[in-house]
Amino acid sequence: QYTRVWIPDPDEVWRSAEIIKDYKVGDKSLQLKLEDETLYEYPIDLQGSELPFLRNPDILVGQNDLTALSYLHEPAVLHNLKVRFLESNHIYTYCGECIVLVAINPYEQLPIYEQDVIYAYSGQNMGDMDPHIFAVAEEAYKQMARDEKNQSIIVSGESGAGKTVSAKYAMRFFATVGGSASETNIEAKVLASSPIMEAIGNAKTTRNDNSSRFGKYIQIGFDKRYHIIGANMRTYLLEKSRVVFQAEDERNYHIFYQLCASSSLPEFKDLGLTCAEDFFYTSQGGDTSIDGVDDADDFEKTRHAFTLLGVKESHQMTIFRIIAAILHLGNLKIQGERDGEVCSVSSEDEHLKNFCSLLGVEHSQMQHWLCHRKLVTTAETYVKSMSLHQVVNARNALAKHIYAQLFNWIVHHVNKALHTTVKQHSFIGVLDIYGFETFEVNSFEQFCINYANEKLQQQFNSHVFKLEQEEYMKEAIPWTLIDFYDNQPCIDLIEAKLGILDLLDEECKVPKGTDQNWAQKLYDRHAASQHFQKPRMSNTSFIVLHFADKVEYQSEGFLEKNRDTVYEEQINILKASKVKRAVGQGSCPGWTPWCLLQMGGFVFQFRNSLQLLMETLNATTPHYVRCIKPNDEKLPFKFDPKRAVQQLRACGVLETIRISAAGFPSRWSYTDFFNRYRVLMSKRDLSKNDKKQICQTLLEELIKDPDKFQFGRTKIFFRAGQVAYLEKLRADKFRAATIMIQKTVRGWLERTRFRRLRRATLTLQCYTRGHLARRLFEHLRRTRAAIILQKQYRMLRMRRAFLRVRSAALTIQAFARGMFVRRIYRQMLMEHKATILQRYARGWLARARFRRARAAAVVLQCHWRRLKARRQLQALRIEARSAQHLKKLNIGMENKVVQLQRKVDEQNKENKLLNEQLSMLTSAHSSEVEKLKKELQQYQQTQQGDGKQLLSLQEETERLQMELKRAHGEREVMEDSHSKERDLLKKVSKVHNFSFLPPSSFEDEFARNTVEENMQMKKELEEERSRYQNLVKEYASLEQRYDNLRDEMSIFKTPGHRRNPSNQSSLESDSNNPSICTSEIGDTEDVIQQVEEIGMEKAAMDMTLFLKLQKRVRELEVERKKLQAQLEKKEQERNPPARNMELGGRIKKQELESENKKLKNELNELRKAIADHATQNNSANDVQDGYSLLLNQLKSANEELEVRKEEVLILRSQIMKAAQQKEMGKNMTEDWGYLNEDGELGLAYQGLKLTESLPSWLILRALNSNGGWLLEAQLQEQRREHEEEMEALKNQVDFMQEELEKQQQAFLQTLQLSPEVQVEFGLQQEITRLTNENLDLKELLEKLEKNEKKLKKQLKIYMKKVHDFEVERRLHERNMQVAVQRKEKDFQGMLEYYKEDEPLLIRNLITELKPQAVSATVPCLPAYILYMCLRHADYINDDQKVHSLLTSTINGVKKVLKKHQDDFEMTSFWLANMCRLLHCLKQYSGEECFMTQNTAKQNEHCLKNFDLTEYRQVLGQLSIQIYQQLIKIARGILHPMIVSAVLENESIQGLSSVKTVGYRKYSSNAGDICYSLDEMIHELNTFHSIMCDQGLDPEIIQQVFKQLFYMINAITLNNLLLRKDVCSWSTGMQLRFNISQLEEWLRGKNLQQSGAAQTLEPLIQAAQLLQLKKKTWEDAEAICSLCTALTTHQIVKILNLYTPVNEFEERVTVAFIRDIQVNLKGRNDPTQLLLDFKHLFPVLFPFNPSAITMDSIHLPASLNLDFLNKV
Secondary structure: OOEEEEEOOOOOOEEEEEEOOOOOOOOOOOEEEEEEOOOEEEEOOOOOOOEEOOOOOOOOOOOOHHHHHOOOHHHHHHHHHHHHHHOOOOEEEEEEEOEEEEOOOOOOOOOOOOHHHHHOOOOOOOOOOOOHHHHHHHHHHHHHHHHOOOOEEEEEOOOOHHHHHHHHHHHHHHHHHOOOOOOOHHHHHHHHHHHHHHHHHEEOOOOOOOOOOOOOEEEEEEEOOOOEEEEEEEEEEHHHHOOOOOOOOOOOOOHHHHHHHHOOHHHHHHHHOOHHHHHHHHOOOOOOOOOOHHHHHHHHHHHHHHHHOOOOOOHHHHHHHHHHHHOOOOOOOOEEEEOOOEEEEEOOHHHHHHHHHHHHHOHHHHHOOEEEEEOOOOEEEEEEEOOOHHHHHHHHHHHHHHHHHHHHHHHHHHHHHHHHOOOOOEEEEEEEHHHHHHOOOOOOHHHHHHHHHHHHHHHHHHHHHHHHHHHHHOOOOOOOOOOOOOOOOHHHHHHOOOHHHHHHHHHHHHHOHHEEEEEEEEHHHHOOOOOEEEOOOOOOEEEEEEEEEEEEEEOOOOOHHHHOOOOHHHHHHHHHHOOOHHOOOOOOOOOOOOOOOOOOHHHHHHHHHHHHHHHHHOOOOEEEEEEOOOOOOOOOOOHHHHHHHHHHHOOHHHHHHHHHHOOEEEEHHHHHHHHHHHHHHOHHHOOOHHHHHHHHHHHHHHHOOHHHEEEEOOOEOOOOOHHHHHHHHHHHHHHHHOOOOOOOHHHHHHHHHHHHHHHHHHHHHHHHHHHHHHHHHHHHHHHHHOOOOHHHHHHHHHHHHHHHHHHHHHHHHHHHHHHHHHHHHHHHHHHHHHHHHHHHHHHHHHHHHHHHHHHHHHHHHHHHHHHHHHHHHHHHHHHHHHHHHHHHOOOOHHHHHHHHHHHHHHHHHHHHHHHHHHHHHHHHHHHHHHHHHHHHHHHHHHHHHHHHHHHHHHHHHHHHHHHHHHHHHHHHHHHHHHHHHHHHHHHHHHHHHHOOOOHHHHHHHHHHHHHHHHHHHHHHHHHHHHHHHHHHHHHHHHHHHHHHHHHHHHHHHOOOOOOOOHHHHHHHHHHHOOOOOOOOOHHHHHHHHHHHHHHHHHHHHHHHHHHHHHHHHHHHHHHHHHHHHHHHHHHHHHOHHHHHHHHHHHHHHHHHHHHHHHHHHHHHHOOOOOOOHOOOOOOOOOHHHHHHHHHHHHHHHHHHHHHHHHHHHHHHHHHHHHOOOOOOOOOOOHHHOOOOOOHHHHHHHHHHHHHHOOHHHHHHHHHHHHHHHHHHHHHHHHHHHHHHHHHHHHHHHHHHHHHHHHHHHHHHHHHHHHHHHHHHHHHHHEEEHHHHHHHHHHHHHHHHHHHHHHHHHHHHHHHHHHHHHHHHHHHHHHHHHHHHOOOOOOOOOEEEEOOHHHHHHHHHHHOOOOHHHOOOOOOOOOHHHHHHHHHHHHHHHOOHHHHHHHHHHHHHHHHHHHHHOOOHHHHHHHHHHHHHHHHHHOOOOOOOHHHHOOOHHOOOOOOOOOOHHHHHHHHHHHHHHHHHHHHHHHHHHHHHHHHHHHHHOOOOOOOOHHHHOOOOOOOOOOOOOOOOOHHHHHHHHHHHHHHHHHHHHHHHHHHHHHHHHHHHHHHHHHHHHHEEEEEEHHOOOHHHHHHHHHHHHHOOOOOOHHHOOOOOOOHHHHHHHOOOOOOOHHHHHHHHHHHOOOOHHHHHHHHHHOOOOOOOOOOOOOHHHHHHHHOOOOOOOOOOOOOOOOOOOOOOOOOOOOOOOOHHHHOOOOOOOOOOOOO
16 A cells, blocks of 8 residues: 556556555456546456556656666656656756766757866766766767777767757867867867758758758777877768658758858859749748748858868859759759650750759750660660650659769768878767658668667667676676567568568569569568568558567668669760869769769668678777657657657667666665665664675665675665665654654643643733723823813913914014115115226226327337338448458458368268278178078078968967057056046045035935945956956967977978077067167167068068167267267357357358268168168179168268368358458347347348359358258247247137136026025035145146156266266275275175176076075075166166066076976965065165155165066066966866865765765776865965965965865856755755865965955855755745855756755755746846856956065075175
8 A cells, every 4th residue: 555656548658656455466456546636446467467567766766877766667767757857957867877878859958068068077977977968978088098999979869859969069078178289170170060961961850950861970080198180970871862852841951942042142143043942852841941040141151161171162162053953953844745655855944054054064965865765785775765754763863863972072071171190099989870760651761770770779789788797797796697689680681691681682683673573572581580570451561570669661662762773874974074073073982973883782882881880889889879859849848758758669778777677777885875774774783893794784684585685896786676665664764763753842842832821821810900900090190191281282372373473573574674675785786886887988998099199109100210220221231332341241251161171171081981881881791691691591491391380470479469568558548547537536535525514315325326436447457457367378378389389390390500590589589578778769760660561580681780880870979969069068168259160160060960860861771772672582782782872872972062161161251251340330230139149140141141242042051051040940939939829828818708607607697596505606616616726736736746756766866876976986096095995895785697697597596496495595585686686787777687687587487387387386486486576676666656665775775777667567477377377286286176075075974874865976986086175175275385485475375265266166066066966955064064164264374355255155055055945935035035146047957956865855846946937037147057167367466565675685505696796
């Protein structure tokens, strides 16, 4: 009684019922009660003695392994799959230990295939996680690597069951986990083959919109490191008949509809295509479209896949032409004559023309042989017309033949693209093949498909039997032969001698063989076979009893499809096709594109290929995926039991269950059995230490039949039903204990209730009596209070009336007095305004009269002065024509001309010297060019192979550098905007503090807005910082990739001596680390621009000559400045009478400047000539042309100089005379004195003007050479300043007018307001004005402070130079004294080294330094030493040394980190040192913001000469890379420990006995290491102690542990979301305890402020979710309000996975989960299920100054730094 059983049901297949009356032997029926409470009498066959199947306990339902069920039979399997699919939405279930994965198609996209899910399953054992296709793929990959044996994944199922998708996901897993090590991206090509094969091999059927109409076996090859190196594809049984025929609601292959949808593209105009409805071969099924599918978009994906696989555009067009030709072939109009006995095709048929033009065949021949055939006899050959039926069949056969050959060519080309020359070490094969098929009408295709499934089922049965046998032998269990179904007789019926296939081939060879004759032979030969039957009502069909079902085949069409013949005449025409080369005639071994080599018919070829497949599968370790189609309507999560059972029987899952049930299906390890059933053991047994002996004793007591269980070496094996029996005993024990507890608790509750009632009665009586007494007292008190209230109310009413009258009188008085006062005020105001108007009018009239009088006076004065000036001018002209006047003007000019002549001679000497140096440079350059030519030829010979790759890598590196610079710029912009917003916020807060009595609501709103803006800005800054650091990380990885590729290229280079491009490498290093010295930047802009355009390799050849010329130009510039300084000094020392020589000096200066400009222009032209030489890459002729150009320019310069000399000689006498007559013509030169300070320009002008005999051009040249340009420049400058001043004044006037208008408007508005509001408005205006003035003053103050800082910095530099000069002078004086001894100076915190010792410094301090060597010294000692060396280089102002030291340091640290990629201690050590060096560069940079905490001694150690801001940025990027490497190392150490320590470790003793039942570990997990939480905490302690001992900043340590705890949270939560066995309340309790231990550790290490605890919030909420009640709507609301850190998908997933630990606990219902989804509907959560455990938070390096002074640091002798000298 009360036993639950399964009974057959016509609708649901199996139905659950409960026995309500005990069954006795001999009863003819069972009394049952169904689930709907109806009674049912189930009859029992007494002869067969078959009772209904028993139902498993609810605690066992929902197992992820079907063999874990106690009762193994068909209804148990079906119910378990149904519960998992409908209630938990789990589509995958195991069947046996690593044998079969059952996959049910959900017809809905699930978020369980993302990249993070692949990483979650990678490296996991198969039994550790929930069933998944990725788990099967990982098991295959792991076994291939562990056993070094090839693997196969066999995916089978009905059409629409999801075979293709499952195979695609398996290949995606292999492509992700076993990605290729090279840059060939072979895994992308493997995935790219899928859209191509789907386009040409998939079609819409009534059961599936994307059904594979062929079978394929893809072998993915791996090398010795198990990286993908290639792939190969084999196809089986393409359904060619679909090309010419489709059933109702079906389509042809996708490629036809894709091509028709894209026919409007320009490149497809010649194909003559229209929509798919217009073609016979694509419109037979009716609807030509699929809901939700865009054929045009899919066609673009197909073309992209073709391109990715290397199919040329011309070949693609040929493929599309052939497909279009097939469509035109189907539209041929065949005209029948003589009742269809004779047929013809019109020569004007448009489709025939298109067919012939697309294939390039002869039109007339194809027209003729489509309707005729050639008959060959022994005597003659003649042509016969074909009937209409024969012509249609021939046309269809030709179309099928063309498409089949095109399909084979595409498959061959895909294999060619996936082929590799690297030796294949192993492979994993993925077989996507059709499942067992049975339709109403079954033909040749179904027969071949079912034949292939018979072979696969035989292999599957033998494999399952073998695994069972191996398991029993490994555990030393007595092995008894299990009887399993062997389908070898059915296979012999098909393929044995004189079987169905042999008889079919024999009938095909008969000249007039028919399908009826073949069927009759089958009846005669196999009538007695057990697996063959003849239908009663048909003579043309036969029945085969397959392993899955009985199938009736129609013999019609078998012979024709087996022959698969195409007429020879049509084949000969196609042989002459023009497109045969494009398709690749003869390119595919084993077949010819246009002629089919038939050997024994199609079945013979299919049998051979199937035999080859079986041999391949037998040589590998198979893994099976059985896809199940849950319903025929393609509805999501709908389960049809009839269809499911039919497929379970057909795919062999039930056979696996039967084989398992025949032996010992239930298997428990001794530990799990002990923990689960310890409640059934006695105390005496529990006191023993041997768990194995305890389990044996218990089972012998509980199960009397020894055949029901067996003891293995590590496991206990049970027969079917024994685990359910043990569960019943365990439940009875718990039930008895529960009843005892309930009895005791209920008695205690009743006694407590009685005591509570008696106390309540006494209390009620006491309170009632008190209430009556209090009520009487209250009545008396109320009576007295009423009298008092009446008295007071009457008094109040009278007083209010009096106050109201008095208030009205006062109001009337106030208004009357105010009216009189305002009237008087308005009269006074009008009088005051009239007075003001009169005053302004009288003033304006007086000023107007004054202006008219003054203008008249000015006009009179101007006329009089002009008359007087004209008279004086006439007198001066008469005097200027006299000879005596000319003599006076020329006095003193001769001496100046002589001096100018002398200087011209000196200039000639300098020109000669320059010519000699230029000739030397010419010879040196020619020799250097010849040498570089030879080296270039040698270099080109050696670099010809890898030049393109290096250029591409250089372009990629430059592109990445540009992206990095752009990211830096964006970061600076963001930081500037953030600082501006912060300053503005501070100012607003200050203004707010000045306001009077602000409302509290305004303060709160302003505070909230401020906080929100700050949070938003912080978030944006964090995102920007994260993007920046990701760019840095990508740049580092690409840099590493570039180094690896360069190393690989060096391996492939030919041996021999080769010159390294040193110039190029130096330039590249300079581009990565910008130089500090910028003096050469301005001089080399043009050459650098041309070098960038030409390329670094070509321009580097002439770099030596360019540097020499550049050095010479700098020397000339220095000499020019020296000469100018000397000239100015001499002019200052001269006496005042010597001013006459000033004009000569000015002329000399101008000549020198013009000569210097010419030299610069000539140098630029020389640079351009060199650059042109580099671009043209010609011989030395171009270089010679460049030098000839320079010589021509020098000659022209000398000629110009001679002309200038002659002009100076002519002007000499005139200028001297003008100087002598300066004093005499003082009155005449008054008007000219303002032109220059000495009046020389005016004097010269007058002298030249009076000299009428000189030519005009000479006078103009003299003026221009002397000072005309100066006069013009001064006038233009004054004019420009005047215009700017006028513009500023206009702007100021406009601004003042606008301000006046605003104030007037404000004043008018104020007058309209009440007096109180006017006062408040005035205060607000005043506050605003004061605030604006305050802001302006602050800006001015900041500008002054910046200027002050600059001046102070310059003053410090000058003071330092003066101090150094004084020190040197004093030392020099002391050295002059013989007897004085030198006093030792103090250590200044600087270390000096020679340039040649720099590699030794880097080696001893960086590359060969061990962290233990400096563990007893100051933390970050290498950083301090490097800074002291850097400071000395700054002290001596050596920019090259600074640049070299910092570059070598960065490269050395990168080299060390590359060498120690897995060393946490070394990585942490250099992270601490690089951060400390970065802090030192900031602390001692001289910037005020970094010097606030410095002491006076530390301020003395600041850098004096160089600004290393750019190097600080480079060091910051290096620190980010080291930090990321540190996290990567820590992640690799902790990752294997997290799941075992946090999720599986039993920190709370006793919880193991309440874990879920049935989830056992598989044998592959036996060797896994189990970690405890203490071990993981010990590892965290190690990390913390290492970082603290090495002096890493506390802020960085906090960020490290925040990142690690986020990883712990992500990995643990991901595992929880993918494992059903850990989703229980016991696991939630254990998980919460473990998290509390981690939080306690954070508090103990003072890391609670790091934010690490907050990263564990999702895991904490998941643990609480497992422990909460999950029944009512209130529980759902509580869960939604609590689990804010979990997404909706994560909450629903945990609830679906939740498993009760015993039968007393209820499952989470589907309705409750829907309530959760309704509550969470408003959330905008991401769709991603799992967390990205590789996500990195952006790292910050806050400034942390050091209190250590440089002079207090001691260098230990162990560092071997004796070559460093203290300064």
